Amino acid sequence: MKRTVKPPEDTLRRLECRGDSQEEHLTVGEEFYVQFHRHGSVGEDAEFEIDDEEVVTHLRTETEYLHPERMKPGWTGGDAERGRWYFRTQARGTTYLTVRILFRFEVESTCTLRLIVD
Numbered sequence: 407m408k409r410t411v412k413p414p415e416d417t418l419r420r421l422e423c424r425g426d427s428q429e430e431h432l433t434v435g436e437e438f439y440v441q442f443h444r445h446g447s448v449g450e451d452a453e454f455e456i457d458d459e460e461v462v463t464h465l466r467t468e469t470e471y472l473h474p475e476r477m478k479p480g481w482t483g484g485d486a487e488r489g490r491w492y493f494r495t496q497a498r499g500t501t502y503l504t505v506r507i508l509f510r511f512e513v514e515s516t517c518t519l520r521l522i523v524d
Contacts, residue, residue, distance in 0.1 A: 418438065418439060419432075419436070419437075419438040419439075420438065420439055420440070420441060421438050421439070421440050421503075421519055422440070422441070423440075423505050423517030424517075425517065426516070426517060426518065427518040427520065428517075428518075428519060428520070429519075429520040429522065430519055430520070431524060432495050432522070432523050433495065433524055434496070434498060434524075435495060436494070436495045436523075437492060437493065437494045437495075438492075438494075438495075439490045439493065440454070440490070440493070440503070440505060440519075441489070441490050442489045442505070442507075443486070443487070443489070444486075444487040444489055445485060445486040445487065446485050446487075448486075449508075449509055449510035449511070450507075450509055451507075451508040451509075452489070452505065452508060453506050453508065454491055454503060454505050455503070455504045455506075456493075456502075456503055457501045458499065458500075458501035458502075459496075459501075460496060460497055461495065461496060461497055461498075461499040461501040461521070461523055462493050462494070462495050462496065462501050462503065462521055463494055463496050464491060464493055465492040465493060465494055466491075467490070467492070468489065468490050468492070469487045469488065469489035469490075470487060470488055470489075471485065472486045472487065472488055495521070495523045496523075498523050498524060500520065501521050501523075502518050502519065502520055502521065503518070503519040503521055504516060504517070504518045504519075505517045505518075505519070
C-alpha cells in the first residue's frame with residue numbers, strides 16, 4: 407500500500423504542540439493539520455482526541471515513510487513515518503484537541519490545544 411503526504415496548501419495552517427497546553431483561534435470552515443511521528447517497529451506512535459466534534463472534525467490522516475528504501479524484506483527499522491492529521495472547523499465554539507505521544511502503548515507526553523472557533 408502506497409502512502410503519501412500531500413504538501414499543505416499555502417493557506418493551510420499547521421498547529422503545533424509547544425508544551426502542555428495552548429490556545430489557538432480559528433474561523434468556521436478553516437482547515438488545519440497537526441504533524442506527528444510514528445515508528446511502529448520501535449513502539450513510537452501518536453493519537454488524538456477531539457472533545458466536541460460538532461466544533462472541529464477530523465477529515466483524514468496521511469502518512470509517508472521517511473526511508474522507503476529501507477522497506478525491504480529482512481530489513482528492520484525502516485518504518486519510521488511522518489504523518490498529518492487534517493481537521494476542519496465546523497461551527498463556532500470552543501473545543502479541545504488532545505495529542506498523546508506514545509511509546510510501547512504507554513503515554514509518554516500529552517499536549518492539549520484549546521481551539522476557539524469564531
